[in-house]
Amino acid sequence: MSCCTVLTPQEERILNEQAGQNQEKFKKGRERVYNILESFKGTPPRISLDRARLMTESFKETEGQPLILRWAKALKHIVENIPVYIGEYDIVVGRADGHPGRHGLIYPELDGAFLDKAVNMLTKGKTPYIVTEEDIKAIREEIVPYWKGKTLHELFAAALPEDTRNLIFNKDDIFYQRYVVTQTATIRSSLQWVHDYEKVLKRGFKDIKREAEERLAALDPINPKDNVEKKPFLEAAVLVCDAVITFARRYAQLAASMAEQETNEHRKNELLEIARICQCVPENPARTFHEAVQSVWLTQVVSRLEQNIGAVVGNGRMDQYFYPYYKKDIEEGRITEEYALELLESLWVNMAQFINLKVSPAGAAFTEGYSHWEALTIGGKTRDGRDATNELSYLILRSKREFPLNYPDLAARIHAQSPEKFIHEVSETIKEGSGFPKLMNDEEIIPLLLAKGAPLEEANDYCASGCSEVRMVNRDTYTSPCAWVNLGAILEMALNDGKIKAFNNEQIGPQTGDPRNFTTFEELWDAYCKQQEFVLKHVFIQQYVADTLRPKHLASPLASVLHDLCMKECKDLQSGDIPGGINLGFYDMLGFGTVVDSLAAIKKLVFDDKKITMSELLEALDANFEGKEVIRQLLINAPKYGNNDMYADSIGRDIEAHAIGFSKKYPTAFGGELDVRMVPVTAHIPLGKIVGATPNGRKAGMPLADGGGPSHGADTRGPSATLISIANTKNMGEKERAARLVNLKLSPSTVAGEEGTRKLMSLIRTFCDLKLWHLQFNVINRETLLAAQKDPEKYRNLLVRVAGYSAYFVDLSTELQNEIIARTEHSF
Numbered sequence: 096m097s098c099c100t101v102l103t104p105q106e107e108r109i110l111n112e113q114a115g116q117n118q119e120k121f122k123k124g125r126e127r128v129y130n131i132l133e134s135f136k137g138t139p140p141r142i143s144l145d146r147a148r149l150m151t152e153s154f155k156e157t158e159g160q161p162l163i164l165r166w167a168k169a170l171k172h173i174v175e176n177i178p179v180y181i182g183e184y185d186i187v188v189g190r191a192d193g194h195p196g197r198h199g200l201i202y203p204e205l206d207g208a209f210l211d212k213a214v215n216m217l218t219k220g221k222t223p224y225i226v227t228e229e230d231i232k233a234i235r236e237e238i239v240p241y242w243k244g245k246t247l248h249e250l251f252a253a254a255l256p257e258d259t260r261n262l263i264f265n266k267d268d269i270f271y272q273r274y275v276v277t278q279t280a281t282i283r284s285s286l287q288w289v290h291d292y293e294k295v296l297k298r299g300f301k302d303i304k305r306e307a308e309e310r311l312a313a314l315d316p317i318n319p320k321d322n323v324e325k326k327p328f329l330e331a332a333v334l335v336c337d338a339v340i341t342f343a344r345r346y347a348q349l350a351a352s353m354a355e356q357e358t359n360e361h362r363k364n365e366l367l368e369i370a371r372i373c374q375c376v377p378e379n380p381a382r383t384f385h386e387a388v389q390s391v392w393l394t395q396v397v398s399r400l401e402q403n404i405g406a407v408v409g410n411g412r413m414d415q416y417f418y419p420y421y422k423k424d425i426e427e428g429r430i431t432e433e434y435a436l437e438l439l440e441s442l443w444v445n446m447a448q449f450i451n452l453k454v455s456p457a458g459a460a461f462t463e464g465y466s467h468w469e470a471l472t473i474g475g476k477t478r479d480g481r482d483a484t485n486e487l488s489y490l491i492l493r494s495k496r497e498f499p500l501n502y503p504d505l506a507a508r509i510h511a512q513s514p515e516k517f518i519h520e521v522s523e524t525i526k527e528g529s530g531f532p533k534l535m536n537d538e539e540i541i542p543l544l545l546a547k548g549a550p551l552e553e554a555n556d557y558c559a560s561g562c563s564e565v566r567m568v569n570r571d572t573y574t575s576p577c578a579w580v581n582l583g584a585i586l587e588m589a590l591n592d593g594k595i596k597a598f599n600n601e602q603i604g605p606q607t608g609d610p611r612n613f614t615t616f617e618e619l620w621d622a623y624c625k626q627q628e629f630v631l632k633h634v635f636i637q638q639y640v641a642d643t644l645r646p647k648h649l650a651s652p653l654a655s656v657l658h659d660l661c662m663k664e665c666k667d668l669q670s671g672d673i674p675g676g677i678n679l680g681f682y683d684m685l686g687f688g689t690v691v692d693s694l695a696a697i698k699k700l701v702f703d704d705k706k707i708t709m710s711e712l713l714e715a716l717d718a719n720f721e722g723k724e725v726i727r728q729l730l731i732n733a734p735k736y737g738n739n740d741m742y743a744d745s746i747g748r749d750i751e752a753h754a755i756g757f758s759k760k761y762p763t764a765f766g767g768e769l770d771v772r773m774v775p776v777t778a779h780i781p782l783g784k785i786v787g788a789t790p791n792g793r794k795a796g797m798p799l800a801d802g803g804g805p806s807h808g809a810d811t812r813g814p815s816a817t818l819i820s821i822a823n824t825k826n827m828g829e830k831e832r833a834a835r836l837v838n839l840k841l842s843p844s845t846v847a848g849e850e851g852t853r854k855l856m857s858l859i860r861t862f863c864d865l866k867l868w869h870l871q872f873n874v875i876n877r878e879t880l881l882a883a884q885k886d887p888e889k890y891r892n893l894l895v896r897v898a899g900y901s902a903y904f905v906d907l908s909t910e911l912q913n914e915i916i917a918r919t920e921h922s923f
Contacts, residue, residue: 101844103528105499105894106879113889124433125498127184128440132447132500134182137891140197140450140465142214142226144233146400147201149173151241154204163667166401166650167331167338173400174342179349181369183362187389187441188346188369189396191449197465199224199452201234202403204649205281206454207242208249209270210234213454224452247648248281254640259633262603274782275595275603276633277579279405280641282453284649285574285669287406287468287561290398290657292391293416299379299390303656304336310665325665331652332662339397339653340378346393347373384420384430388438391417392445394657399449401653405576406468406561407451410503411568414473414487421487436490440498447502466776466900468504470559474517475508475537478552482510484517492520495531501894501901506559509863510537515856522855525872526846530896533871535559538863546830548677562774562899563834563869569659572676573767574651574669575642578634579778582750583686583786583799585630586693589623590713590790597785604629611709616702623694624753631757634682635769642680642764646670671765678767681833684754685775685782687747688736688800691824692791692809695743696733716788719795731792737805737919739816739823747824751832758831770833773803776898780910798914801898803835803868807917814839814921815861822865833868836899838918840873845922871896873915880904880916 102110108121122129153169160168178193192198206213211234214226243249252260252269263278265271272278294303311329314321347370354366368385375382376390391410398408424430430438451467473488495505507521524531537555544554544567553567560566585604587595593604607622646669655661655668660675671678700706707726715723734742754771762768775782779799787795791806800806803821810817821837846855862870873896883890887905895904895915904912 100876100878101842101847102876103526103843103874104496105528106843106876108499109879109890109892112892121497125437125440127186127437128444128498130184131182131441131444135196135448138196139223139225140199140452141192141194142224142230142452143192143194143198143200144230144238145177145192146173147203147207147238148233149176151203151207151238155241161327162647163331163650163652163655164327164334167334167652170397170401170653171334171338171341174338174345174397177400179345181346181349181353181366185441186365186369186385187392187438187445188350188373189342189389189393189445191396191399197448197450199450200399200403201238201452201454202284203238203242203246205247205284205403207238208244208246210239210454212270224450246281247645250648251278251281251641251644254644255637259636259640262630262633263637273598274785275581275584276630276637277581277778277782278637278641279576279578280637280645283405283576284402285404285651285654286576287409287470287564287566288404288574288654289409289411289470289558289560289566289568290394290654291568291659292394292411294657295377295390295394296381296387296416296420299377299381300336300339301378302380304333304340306662307332307336307656328652328655328665328667331650331667332656335397335401335653335656339394342397343373343377343393347371381420384417384424384435385438387417387420388442392442398653402649402651406470406564407449408469409558409560409566410469410471411558411566412472412475412483412556414485414491415477415483418485418487421490422485425486432490436494439491439494440500443494443498443500443502447500465906466897466902467502468561468900469502470506470561471503472506472508472535472558473532474513474521475535475557476510476541476555478556480551480555482512482514483508484514488517489520492524492532495524495529496527499527499529499892499894501529501903504900505532506535507532508535508537508559509859511863513863518856518859519852522846522852522859525855526843526852526874528843528874529894530871530873530901533559533563533869533896533899534859534862535563535565535869536863536867539866539868540565543830543832547679562776563836564774565834567677570675570677571679572658572660572668572673573671573678573680573765575638575645575671575680577681577683577769578637579683579685579775579782580630580634581686581782581786581799582627582684582690583783583789585626586623586690586789587786588626589619590716593626595785596717596787596795610713613709616698619697619702620694620749627750627753628757631682631754635757635761638680638682638769639764642671678763678765679770679833680763680767681770681772683772683774683778684750685773685779686786686799687750687773687803688806688809689789689791689793690750691736691743691747692733692800692806693789694746695735696730696790696792698746699733699742700729712790716790719788720792727792730790733791735791735805735809735811736824737810737817737820738812739819741823744820744823748826751824752826752829755826755829755831759829768831770831772833773835774899775799775801775836777911780908780914798910801914802837804837804839805919807914808919810919810921814841814858817919817921818858818862818865818867818870821867825866827866835868837867837870838873838896838898839870840875840915840918840920842920842922843874843876846874871899873918877916877920880912884909884912884916
């Protein structure tokens with residue numbers, strides 16, 4: 096670093112650690128959570144097999160019974176038998192694994208057929224897992240033999256039409272995907288999801304169980320629908336309520352027994368308090384802030400044991416549902432602000448020990464760096480449309496600044512009336528440099544939810560979920576994970592008569608002609624649209640198969656119990672078509688900036704200015720620009736998306752418009768529409784590997800543009816121009832749109848001091864005014880990233896924003912590290 100380099104607070108901490116300076120001042124008052132953090136930080140997580148073993152045991156015993164009952168019985172069997180553990184510093188207890196440290200669960204209903212193959216892959220690589228020989232033996236001898244032929248992945252692949260299956264999967268091995276259309280329906284049990292925690296806090300599971308039992312007793316004993324559909328659902332509801340209560344009581348008993356053996360009086364009292372709280376909640380309504388935190392966490396743990404929610408179960412609007420308990424306890428002198436922080440940060444380190452394990456190669460490819468999305472939402476509007484920020488919103492932001500941990504994934508809702516103080520505190524937190532919080536825009540999201548049929552008060556009450564998605568906790572009912580579309584592959588097929596070079600020029604799409612014979616850009620555009628339509632056809636086919644197949648093989652009784660519409664209709668959340676629900680499905684178009692820039696370059700250089708011929712362009716692409724640097728520089732300097740240039744931006748709008756038109760014509764199996772999204776996680780890297788050189792100057796195999804943002808280095812006119820350009824490509828009059836993930840990288844010097852904070856606040860207001868869905872920042876020096884690549888051990892604690900989540904930079908692959916370094920570094 097040069098003497099005049101401006102450092103972020105995160106960079107200062109890391110350099111001070113390297114210099115051997117005492118960091119105790121940062122830990123003062125946080126000794127408990129630092130002790131927990133240091134007990135597992137930097138160590139590889141374990142593959143935990145307890146849930147998989149117990150799930151398999153139960154399913155062997157319940158074959159032939161209604162699926163929702165089988166799932167409820169399995170969940171009850173798991174929570175009754177899984178080991179329980181309380182660490183020496185814990186005050187918020189509960190784990191999905193009975194051992195200390197980080198752990199990832201196996202879900203054999205999804206991956207059981209190829210676990211033995213997957214384990215070999217997971218124990219190697221950049222983000223490895225620890226697995227014991229005993230576990231490997233159990234996988235091979237107990238789990239795989241039972242689930243072989245029964246997993247959702249195998250059944251889904253078999254159910255696809257042959258041409259769709261061959262487009263998605265490797266012809267010789269369905270374990271691997273081809274990355275033209277990438278299915279995610281079998282990688283996880285559900286889309287990212289958020290439960291109604293307020294219901295748990297206000298009612299408790301005993302009252303929810305009472306409701307189920309009363310409705311069960313009131314069923315018509317003769318009515319076939321009541322007997323076949325409603326009765327199993329309500330019986331399952333009773334079982335899962337009992338399961339959650341049983342799980343909490345096991346922790347109460349463990350804490351009480353530990354207290355009997357404890358000699359330290361302070362810790363003894365803590366354990367007795369844990370025992371008292373777990374005996375009370377979540378069975379009963381919470382009465383204090385500590386009870387509320389414990390109640391929500393135990394509910395989350397059991398939810399994680401129930402199913403593999405795609406982005407890990409979300410936290411919802413924590414500053415809203417916790418606030419009454421916090422306010423009451425503060426006013427009555429029961430807790431201090433510092434103790435409330437200790438409880439929240441105890442919750443954070445609990446979350447940090449649960450790893451979102453993805454077993455399949457596709458899942459692992461888009462979840463680098465032990466990815467996680469347990470989104471926690473602050474700010475936004477109240478149900479009646481007023482600003483919702485409160486003291487707890489600011490306390491959570493303070494925690495993110497003072498306690499450097501990448502859990503939870505914090506999202507701040509911004510709207511036109513967001514207080515200046517809130518925008519200021521959000522900006523100061525972003526300047527820390529760890530990537531928090533990501534921003535969600537009420538001015539875009541709420542109107543779109545209304546257009547899709549949501550009631551106003553529920554649209555106002557949405558929460559972030561996953562990377563950049565949103566949930567209305569008692570209105571959303573679509574759980575089926577959706578597909579990624581490789582726009583780079585579509586462009587290559589348009590330029591190669593339907594063939595893909597990486598597949599030995601296999602004929603993938605329709606024959607749309609030799610582009611050398613095209614005399615106008617409109618002919619090329621027509622070829623592109625035909626290839627995109629072909630790919631979307633298979634996207635919709637695979638989604639239809641997934642939507643209709645999944646309810647026969649997956650159930651979510653706990654998630655259903657916590658959903659008002661599911662309880663009202665006695666229908667499992669996985670059943671798909673729930674009266675009164677809104678089916679917010681989607682598909683992700685990846686490589687958007689790459690394709691916009693490529694088409695703009697062709698239009699400009701080949702057809703408008705005639706500086707190169709189509710033959711010269713295709714020869715340069717085939718040569719991967721070797722010996723063709725002059726042509727590559729012409730392409731690089733053509734109009735680019737991200738600069739408020741309608742020459743390029745209008746092409747982006749047309750690409751989205753074509754996809755939206757397809758979505759409007761073909762509804763899902765449940766009558767909903769699949770929205771167009773641009774949320775890549777890190778999939779733009781593996782998807783780029785099958786795409787040859789592209790006409791924007793990108794070389795073969797390199798990453799595609801990520802999310803809804805510009806290509807790497809293409810946006811050269813500042814962050815405001817980048818945001819305006821993104822707005823230019825939106826089809827504002829259409830409702831079949833959803834999240835566009837947008838990354839911006841700012842140099843720390845740009846936002847230094849109060850003046851820099853004010854500039855960042857202004858940029859956030861611009862984001863809000865432009866009605867963009869999502870925005871997140873990396874504020875970090877390029878030199879720091881390069882130094883971390885060179886000497887990773889010295890930068891073990893360096894956090895960066897990846898794609899809807901933050902991760903430790905040194906845990907990422909070199910390819911992803913390079914992609915983050917290559918992002919445009921903006922100044923104002």
